[in-house]
Amino acid sequence: MKNKNLIISTLIPIVILASWSLYLSLVRAQGEVIELSIKARDPRDLLAGQYLTYAVDYGNVNCLQKYTDICICFNNNRPAKSSWSGNCNNLPHNGQCSKYLKASCRWSTPETGIEKYYIPEEYSPYLKRVPDKSSIVVRLDGYGNGIVTDFLIDQKPLAEYIKTTHLQQP
Amino acid sequence: MKNIQTQTSKWVKEGLITPEQAAKLIAYEQSSASRSWVNYGVMGIGIIAILTGIISIIAANWYFIPATTKLLCYFALQGFLAFLIIRDKGNSPIVREGLILAFNLLVLGGIALISQIFNLRGEGWRALLLWILLTLPLMYQAKWQLTAHLWMFAATLTGMIWAFSRSSENIQLTSRFLFIGGFAYLFAAMPLLKQLRLPLHILKPMQVWSYLYLLGWITVFANMSWAMNHYSHHQDFISPTHLLFFIGSVTIFGVAALSSGRSKQFCWTLGGMGIFLAIFTIIPITLRVNGLSLVGAVGSITIWGLAAAAAAFDNQQKLFNLASAAIAIRFIVIYFEIFGSLAATGIGLIISGAIILLVAYAWNKVRKSIFLLLEPK
Numbered sequence: 219m220k221n222k223n224l225i226i227s228t229l230i231p232i233v234i235l236a237s238w239s240l241y242l243s244l245v246r247a248q249g250e251v252i253e254l255s256i257k258a259r260d261p262r263d264l265l266a267g268q269y270l271t272y273a274v275d276y277g278n279v280n281c282l283q284k285y286t287d288i289c290i291c292f293n294n295n296r297p298a299k300s301s302w303s304g305n306c307n308n309l310p311h312n313g314q315c316s317k318y319l320k321a322s323c324r325w326s327t328p329e330t331g332i333e334k335y336y337i338p339e340e341y342s343p344y345l346k347r348v349p350d351k352s353s354i355v356v357r358l359d360g361y362g363n364g365i366v367t368d369f370l371i372d373q374k375p376l377a378e379y380i381k382t383t384h385l386q387q388p
Numbered sequence: 389m390k391n392i393q394t395q396t397s398k399w400v401k402e403g404l405i406t407p408e409q410a411a412k413l414i415a416y417e418q419s420s421a422s423r424s425w426v427n428y429g430v431m432g433i434g435i436i437a438i439l440t441g442i443i444s445i446i447a448a449n450w451y452f453i454p455a456t457t458k459l460l461c462y463f464a465l466q467g468f469l470a471f472l473i474i475r476d477k478g479n480s481p482i483v484r485e486g487l488i489l490a491f492n493l494l495v496l497g498g499i500a501l502i503s504q505i506f507n508l509r510g511e512g513w514r515a516l517l518l519w520i521l522l523t524l525p526l527m528y529q530a531k532w533q534l535t536a537h538l539w540m541f542a543a544t545l546t547g548m549i550w551a552f553s554r555s556s557e558n559i560q561l562t563s564r565f566l567f568i569g570g571f572a573y574l575f576a577a578m579p580l581l582k583q584l585r586l587p588l589h590i591l592k593p594m595q596v597w598s599y600l601y602l603l604g605w606i607t608v609f610a611n612m613s614w615a616m617n618h619y620s621h622h623q624d625f626i627s628p629t630h631l632l633f634f635i636g637s638v639t640i641f642g643v644a645a646l647s648s649g650r651s652k653q654f655c656w657t658l659g660g661m662g663i664f665l666a667i668f669t670i671i672p673i674t675l676r677v678n679g680l681s682l683v684g685a686v687g688s689i690t691i692w693g694l695a696a697a698a699a700a701f702d703n704q705q706k707l708f709n710l711a712s713a714a715i716a717i718r719f720i721v722i723y724f725e726i727f728g729s730l731a732a733t734g735i736g737l738i739i740s741g742a743i744i745l746l747v748a749y750a751w752n753k754v755r756k757s758i759f760l761l762l763e764p765k
Contacts, residue, residue, distance in 0.1 A: 224474055224526075225474055228491065230522060232467060235499070235502065235522070238502060239459055242508075324557070331508070331510070332507070333509055336507055338451035340451070
């Protein structure tokens with residue numbers, strides 16, 4: 219009995235974390251793709267390691283009230299922009315909103331949880347802030363959540379851009 | 389070990405114990421040497437050093453390792469630790485507890501790894517909340533208080549980080565404190581409820597952290613609420629839900645204290661402390677009675693005094709020392725609140741230092757006699 223409890227206790231975190239990883243991997247591999255343009259916001263969040271934080275340009279989003287949750291639907295442009303935003307309970311179901319993200323309104327800025335991207339240590343000298351013409355590739359899980367899968371600068375992946383252009387070291 | 393041998397030799401010489409009793413004491417201490425906290429501390433340092441070294445090597449080559457490899461290696465390591473824990477073929481308690489501690493710490497590492505690989509943006513309190521939920525069953529299975537202390541610390545930290553996080557910005561600060569305070573009361577009530585049959589390795593840490601939370605966090609917040617003019621100038625909305633939750637938790641705590649089955653003095657003192665603290669917290673924030681520093685100071689000293697008395701009635705010397713030390717510190721703070729500007733001068737600094745030494749001396753002298761007076765006979 220004691221050993222059975224121990225087995226269950228050790229398996230619970232492993233099974234839950236493995237399921238979570240698997241779900242995120244599936245979303246990353248098969249989720250609907252959108253590209254969103256981004257712009258500089260804060261300096262890097264040093265407390266969270268090598269993460270670049272930025273503001274996502276969703277386009278015209280109705281975020282008039284602070285501390286409300288909304289949904290943002292996206293068009294098929296590249297980069298995508300908002301085609302509708304509002305209460306998630308009123309989400310259009312007529313095919314207009316096949317791609318959407320849930321957002322929390324902090325003052326007038328919507329936040330969807332995709333405002334952070336991990337960058338490797340060797341790129342950090344080149345990226346004190348988000349360069350112009352930057353965008354992120356996001357995979358959607360169909361339930362309003364997204365995972366950032368790529369960081370593009372002028373349509374090139376980050377690593378390639380840094381290698382091919384000669385960014386001035388600060 | 390050498391200490392117990394020296395002590396027992398002294399006692400035998402003084403005729404306090406017989407040589408046979410001395411031998412039994414030494415044999416007992418030798419058999420329970422695994423409970424030595426020095427062993428635990430050294431083992432803890434070793435585990436942390438190994439993990440830090442592994443992390444450093446991996447960090448240096450992090451970007452070049454594919455995400456799938458990272459995840460597979462993590463789960464392999466986690467699974468291996470699980471296997472060692474389950475196998476437990478007569479491992480010494482230190483090894484078993486060390487493995488459980490390493491397993492739990494690695495779970496936190498796993499959460500951070502998944503967040504990094506998938507660029508998940510979440511506040512720290514979410515990761516900690518997930519961690520405490522995932523490691524709760526194993527924490528229960530451990531025998532080592534350190535594992536439970538770490539878990540309780542993480543639980544306390546989760547609440548504190550949430551209170552100041554972006555997620556809770558839509559809730560007024562006062563309501564957040566009431567919400568967390570309610571949980572602190574529930575935590576403090578649990579060790580008193582015999583029906584829960586909490587194991588000792590969980591009971592003690594739960595007592596320590598819940599009372600630290602109540603005495604160190606809620607009491608200070610209440611003291612500041614009385615002293616500052618915040619509520620008379622601002623219209624903070626106190627959420628009725630959070631207020632009711634706080635009152636409900638206080639009620640549960642009061643009932644648990646009064647029905648704990650311990651000495652009457654303990655039950656009434658502890659229950660009284662809890663209820664007094666709740667009233668002391670609620671009055672300034674609901675009735676907007678503020679700018680009364682003296683009331684805040686006297687109230688907080690009363691609360692710590694009641695907590696110290698309850699600890700003494702229950703023969704809990706460490707908690708008594710903690711609560712009485714808080715009183716001593718509060719007197720020093722009062723001195724600096726009134727005469728703080730004097731500390732800018734040389735004479736003032738000397739007087740301040742003398743006051744601090746005097747308070748420390750008085751605390752050391754007086755607390756022992758008060759504890760002996762109050763401890764159950």
